Amino acid sequence: MTIASSFLPPVPAASASRIPRVLAIAGSDPSGGAGIQADLKSIAAHGGYGMAAITALTAQNTRGVSAVHVPPASFLTAQLDALSQDISIDAVKIGMLGEASVIDAVRGWLEKARPGVVVLDPVMVSTSGDRLLREAAADALHTLLPFADLITPNLAELAILLNEPVAGNWAGALEQGKRLAALTGTTVLVKGGHLDGGSGTGNPGDRSNDGGCPDALVNTVGLLAQDLVVVPGERVPTRNSHGTGCSLSSAIATVQARLMGQTGAGDWEAALREVKPWLREALRASDRLDVGTGNGPVHHFHHVQQHTQEHGQTSRVPAEGAFAAALRDAATADLEAIHGLDFIKALADGSLPEKEFAYYLAQDAMYLNGYSRVLARAAAIAPTEAEQLFWARSAQNCLEVESELHRTWLSTRTADGTLGPVTKSYVDHLLAASVSGSYGVLVAAVLPCFWLYAEVGETLHGQFLAAGAPDAHPYAVWLRTYADAEFAAATRQAVAYTDAAARAASAGERDAMTLAFRQSARYEVEFFDAPRLHA
Numbered sequence: 001m002t003i004a005s006s007f008l009p010p011v012p013a014a015s016a017s018r019i020p021r022v023l024a025i026a027g028s029d030p031s032g033g034a035g036i037q038a039d040l041k042s043i044a045a046h047g048g049y050g051m052a053a054i055t056a057l058t059a060q061n062t063r064g065v066s067a068v069h070v071p072p073a074s075f076l077t078a079q080l081d082a083l084s085q086d087i088s089i090d091a092v093k094i095g096m097l098g099e100a101s102v103i104d105a106v107r108g109w110l111e112k113a114r115p116g117v118v119v120l121d122p123v124m125v126s127t128s129g130d131r132l133l134r135e136a137a138a139d140a141l142h143t144l145l146p147f148a149d150l151i152t153p154n155l156a157e158l159a160i161l162l163n164e165p166v167a168g169n170w171a172g173a174l175e176q177g178k179r180l181a182a183l184t185g186t187t188v189l190v191k192g193g194h195l196d197g198g199s200g201t202g203n204p205g206d207r208s209n210d211g212g213c214p215d216a217l218v219n220t221v222g223l224l225a226q227d228l229v230v231v232p233g234e235r236v237p238t239r240n241s242h243g244t245g246c247s248l249s250s251a252i253a254t255v256q257a258r259l260m261g262q263t264g265a266g267d268w269e270a271a272l273r274e275v276k277p278w279l280r281e282a283l284r285a286s287d288r289l290d291v292g293t294g295n296g297p298v299h300h301f302h303h304v305q306q307h308t309q310e311h312g313q314t315s316r317v318p319a320e321g322a323f324a325a326a327l328r329d330a331a332t333a334d335l336e337a338i339h340g341l342d343f344i345k346a347l348a349d350g351s352l353p354e355k356e357f358a359y360y361l362a363q364d365a366m367y368l369n370g371y372s373r374v375l376a377r378a379a380a381i382a383p384t385e386a387e388q389l390f391w392a393r394s395a396q397n398c399l400e401v402e403s404e405l406h407r408t409w410l411s412t413r414t415a416d417g418t419l420g421p422v423t424k425s426y427v428d429h430l431l432a433a434s435v436s437g438s439y440g441v442l443v444a445a446v447l448p449c450f451w452l453y454a455e456v457g458e459t460l461h462g463q464f465l466a467a468g469a470p471d472a473h474p475y476a477v478w479l480r481t482y483a484d485a486e487f488a489a490a491t492r493q494a495v496a497y498t499d500a501a502a503r504a505a506s507a508g509e510r511d512a513m514t515l516a517f518r519q520s521a522r523y524e525v526e527f528f529d530a531p532r533l534h535a
């Protein structure tokens with residue numbers, strides 16, 4: 001706690017169930033990547049209720065700041081007073097202040113109405129190199145530091161606050177962090193965003209900055225578990241880092257306010273550990289936003305369902321797994337129908353006429369040949385190399401199973417080698433899907449052969465084992481090999497790829513995927529019923 005504790009008004013803490021009310025006092029970035037705009041997104045992304053008192057207007061985009069307008073500080077005071085006279089504020093995040101009169105206004109307000117959590121991001125210069133705090137305001141900023149519970153300078157700001165050169169490596173930055181913490185009596189978050197990868201901590205064996213992006217909390221008066229807590233992080237290779245500092249500080253303020261509400265005490269380390277992976281993913285997902293030609297913004301809501309735009313209409317992208325679950329639901333009736341077929345019941349109890357079994361095997365071999373070609377097409381148009389490899393391997397497996405059918409099962413049997421009507425229709429349907437041009441439609445069409453076959457196989461295998469796996473069963477060898485762990489794993493992968501394809505697809509394409517899947521599921525039923533009708 002800081003010297004400001006004595007000024008604390010009786011502000012009720014956020015309760016466990018209450019949404020933290022977080023105020024950002026910062027400048028406006030009309031391009032939406034930094035400043036108050038980033039703060040509000042960040043607060044909302046962490047479940048807080050965001051408020052904004054604007055200190056300055058900037059004219060900026062992802063390439064730089066072209067103008068700054070600072071309204072009279074008295075108007076900022078009016079905004080802050082209006083808020084604290086009516087609203088209990090759980091946390092405040094302070095960003096761009098622009099000039100000394102603004103800093104004085106904020107300090108004056110904190111003296112009257114300091115919220116329970118104060119995070120100060122001492123914004124001085126933007127990523128683009130433009131000044132966001134007048135040089136003459138540096139002294140005034142110093143007077144504000146002790147009012148903060150957490151100060152979050154980047155490496156350049158840390159150096160300016162200490163009137164020292166910028167630290168050359170991570171170890172030097174941590175030492176500076178300690179000096180600033182001691183000087184102000186607050187906790188300092190040393191940010192590794194501007195470290196060049198690999199500068200290391202200077203300690204042999206310490207690889208905390210081997211190309212990574214660590215941050216560290218420093219407190220010299222016993223507020224942390226240790227004086228120094230380093231939270232390592234992966235460095236995301238992107239130039240879209242506009243507003244990371246703003247986003248981080250308001251996210252931390254929000255999470256800390258929530259933890260205060262839940263436990264009555266904050267935990268900076270827990271807050272940082274929660275926020276850092278979110279920011280990493282926001283940086284990773286920044287490519288999905290197409291904003292500007294310079295240092296673009298991070299994707300604050302990367303974790304929230306996306307929407308796709310089609311024919312001027314917005315449609316919801318299903319949550320992960322939802323499309324696959326809907327397909328599985330749609331196939332329930334088909335699975336039940338399969339288990340109700342005479343062919344399946346007779347295969348299970350051993351009463352299946354050999355002629356029908358031979359017909360089934362011969363058709364299966366022909367089907368697999370066509371299926372393999374269709375899987376090879378999926379490999380050809382797969383969006384990722386992993387998918388390409390998966391479908392190519394599946395295509396190869398199919399051919400291997402086909403030749404195994406001929407070598408082991410069909411060589412000793414007399415079976416008609418004519419393409420049956422169901423086999424032909426099923427393969428034609430798959431071929432049609434493969435020329436549709438849609439990867440999603442194609443993988444949805446091939447999925448039932450994985451999924452329903454795997455489930456039928458597992459059930460039949462289970463029944464066979466439950467019956468004591470009798471050697472005398474005429475189809476014992478077939479049933480014994482029916483449930484295959486590798487095939488089950490491949491099926492899960494095929495389901496996951498289909499689900500991912502659906503999430504990337506337009507609403508119309510998803511409908512076509514469902515249709516293709518359902519038609520194939522229907523053919524699965526008919527395929528198992530074909531021996532009865534056509535053998």
Ligand SMILES: Nc1ncnc2c1ncn2[C@@H]1O[C@H](COP(=O)(O)OP(=O)(O)OP(=O)(O)O)[C@@H](O)[C@H]1O
Binds near residue numbers: 241
């Ligand atoms: N390329 C990156 N990959 C992963 N994390 C990053 C990357 N760049 C910055 N960060 C993280 O973003 C946060 C902000 O760090 P940074 O040192 O860039 O602050 P800043 O300079 O104040 O930010 P800003 O760019 O908004 O001014 C830190 O948690 C840092 O670790």
Ligand SMILES: Cc1ncc(COP(=O)(O)O)c(N)n1
Binds near residue numbers: 027029034126242
């Ligand atoms: C209004 C405002 N506040 C803060 C920043 C710093 O963010 P960055 O260093 O990422 O440009 C900014 N550019 N604009």
